[in-house]
Amino acid sequence: MQLLSLLLLSPALVKAAHSPRQPSCDNQPNPRVPTIWLAGDSTEAPGGGGNGTEGWGQYLQYSFLPSVALVNNSAFAGRSARTFTREGRFDIIASNLKEGDWVVIEFGHNDGGTPPVNATVGDKGRADCPGVEIVQTYPTYLQNAARKFLEKKAKVVLSSMTPTNPWEFGNYSYKPSIFTYYTWLAASELGGPSKGVYFVSHGQYAAQAMKNLGKETVDANYPLDHTHTAPFLADVVAQSFVLGLKCGTGGLQDLVVNATSRLQGAVLGTCVAVNETLPI
Numbered sequence: 499m500q501l502l503s504l505l506l507l508s509p510a511l512v513k514a515a516h517s518p519r520q521p522s523c524d525n526q527p528n529p530r531v532p533t534i535w536l537a538g539d540s541t542e543a544p545g546g547g548g549n550g551t552e553g554w555g556q557y558l559q560y561s562f563l564p565s566v567a568l569v570n571n572s573a574f575a576g577r578s579a580r581t582f583t584r585e586g587r588f589d590i591i592a593s594n595l596k597e598g599d600w601v602v603i604e605f606g607h608n609d610g611g612t613p614p615v616n617a618t619v620g621d622k623g624r625a626d627c628p629g630v631e632i633v634q635t636y637p638t639y640l641q642n643a644a645r646k647f648l649e650k651k652a653k654v655v656l657s658s659m660t661p662t663n664p665w666e667f668g669n670y671s672y673k674p675s676i677f678t679y680y681t682w683l684a685a686s687e688l689g690g691p692s693k694g695v696y697f698v699s700h701g702q703y704a705a706q707a708m709k710n711l712g713k714e715t716v717d718a719n720y721p722l723d724h725t726h727t728a729p730f731l732a733d734v735v736a737q738s739f740v741l742g743l744k745c746g747t748g749g750l751q752d753l754v755v756n757a758t759s760r761l762q763g764a765v766l767g768t769c770v771a772v773n774e775t776l777p778i
Contacts, residue, residue, distance in 0.1 A: 528568055532567045535595070536558070537573060539574070539606075539608050540574075540607075541726065542554055545575065547726030550728065551726035551729075554727070554733070555573050557733045567753045579605040579639035583642070588643040602657055605659065605677070607660075609636050640656055641684050648688075658681045658682070658700050661708065663724040665712075672709070678701055691748065710764060
């Protein structure tokens, strides 16, 4: 009801309004319940891209009872799969994992570009392959991290990147990034669900919700640029991820508070066709 009531506000009020829910705190691991670890960039991280934006990971806890699962948002602004690896952030998560935990990995916004061979001009040390250090391809970073987590008997969700504002140029337009394909490829090459690795087409689910919300509401909730969301839209993006979980085959969906039928509707939409064709 809170979400629907906010949608009835005028675009100007929506722009100024806070999300109906406050961001959740980063939870410490609890040996009695699974922890859902989040690895990603500013679109997922606490504080988003700054200036009043927020990462969607801060709202994921609302879909899980704390007595059933805890969310630890370890996403960090400005990072790519490459820098998350180089800075040891995947290793920190791995060192804290316990059997039965889940790790959600979502990158892509900072992973494009080509590092120059003999200089750092134009390269923030984030783009994947080639480069002056031993730089890997994007799927390789995801697979290497996932293998660390699988060795600890955790399960892994590889999630496609969130969309940039699909209404930015006046009409709705969304085309999945090449990193969406690479994310699915990494999950597939790791063995998919039979090996404890799942793919969620988060970008497609989030774009579907933004199409349903309409241009005025979506534009008002990208206050900084076309990448970082205001708290209201970050909350919607988190719910779209949960719908992607519920439409898939992973065991994590069984821990979600809401049934699929309660998530589907005028805002989030329904299960998308990708769930009928991809092993997730």
